[in-house]
Amino acid sequence: MTEIKTLIFPLVLAIGISFGSFLTMLIPRIYEKESGIFLGRSHCRFCKKTLRARDLIPIASYLINRGKCAFCKEKISTLYPTIEISTAIMFALIYTKFPFENISGIPLTAFYLTISFALIFTFFYDIKYLEISDIILLPAIALGLIKSFVTDSPSFESALIGGLIGISFFLIQILLSKGKWVGAGDIRIGALMGILLGWQMTLTALVISYVIGSIVSIGLLAAKQKEIGGKIALGPFLVSGTFITLFFGENIINWYLNLFL
Ligand SMILES: [Zn+2]
Structure with a gap:
């Protein structure tokens, strides 16, 4: 990889994780046709409590909270971290193919x-x-x-x-x-x-x-x-x-x- 690609690569990974995190919120919201798809704070799907900033860190929050909601301890689907990781990997691959x-x-x-x-x-x-x-x-x-x-x-x-x-x-x-x-x-x-x-x-x-x-x-x-x-x-x-x-x-x-x- 040339120097500029090496510099941009981690940035693309980070963008991938963020967009993956956005997808975990977007997918259920579009299905349930909630208002404010692109606005509004994320909340727990079970207890409806608004999540704090520390509960919204992609992958890390899932691991720290051991796959459960920080408030009601309801189990969160493994689909969510899977979406975040897959999006990061796909974005990195796309950048490698089309840099x-x-x-x-x-x-x-x-x-x-x-x-x-x-x-x-x-x-x-x-x-x-x-x-x-x-x-x-x-x-x-x-x-x-x-x-x-x-x-x-x-x-x-x-x-x-x-x-x-x-x-x-x-x-x-x-x-x-x-x-x-x-x-x-x-x-x-x-x-x-x-x-x-x-x-x-x-x-x-x-x-x-x-x-x-x-x-x-x-x-x-x-x-x-x-x-x-x-x-x-x-x-x-x-x-x-x-x-x-x-x-x-x-x-x-x-x-x-x-x-x-
Ligand atoms: Zn909850």
Whole structure:
């Protein structure tokens, strides 16, 4: 890493932890459609007491309070520190993949950090509520479209075709299964996936998502965590497939093509 990257890296990690912490508050608030999503002090979801500054330090507060509310001692889900740590790691990875060394490079890094935020939100929201929320996803799709206008990777045409592939892939399944296999929300993730990756990489991402989905579903069935026919959220697999393709898409395609040479 060059010097400037080494200096910025810890800052990106810190921003990742803060945004992860913001997500732990945002996800339940959006679900419960509370007023003042972006304002207002955080409070305990059980005893409704307003949390003090020392209860709001990401990860550290969870460890110090031993995973319980400081007031009512009600257990806090391990999902919260998981969200904080995952966001920090994803932001660090995004910065490693799309770093900037001067001011003109900042918008591209910021773009990928913003999209990651939307994807991480979707990942955990779907795990927690088995639902896709449009509030963060639709602006991310719009942002992706704007970005494909101004940069070449992917080109605007490729992004548009990718988006259409993502949309039709899920729309066909919804029509065939009358909405039993996938939900309408998955169409939105498909659109974002396609616009972000371009059409070739979208096909790769869909295959990876379904491979991961099959492995995890079989694992859950074997561990008797889910019953056959029980609902498993598709969103987390689509988000994982999108991230993996964003980072390793080229390598995976080359590896696959080499199998036949
Ligand atoms: Zn409490």
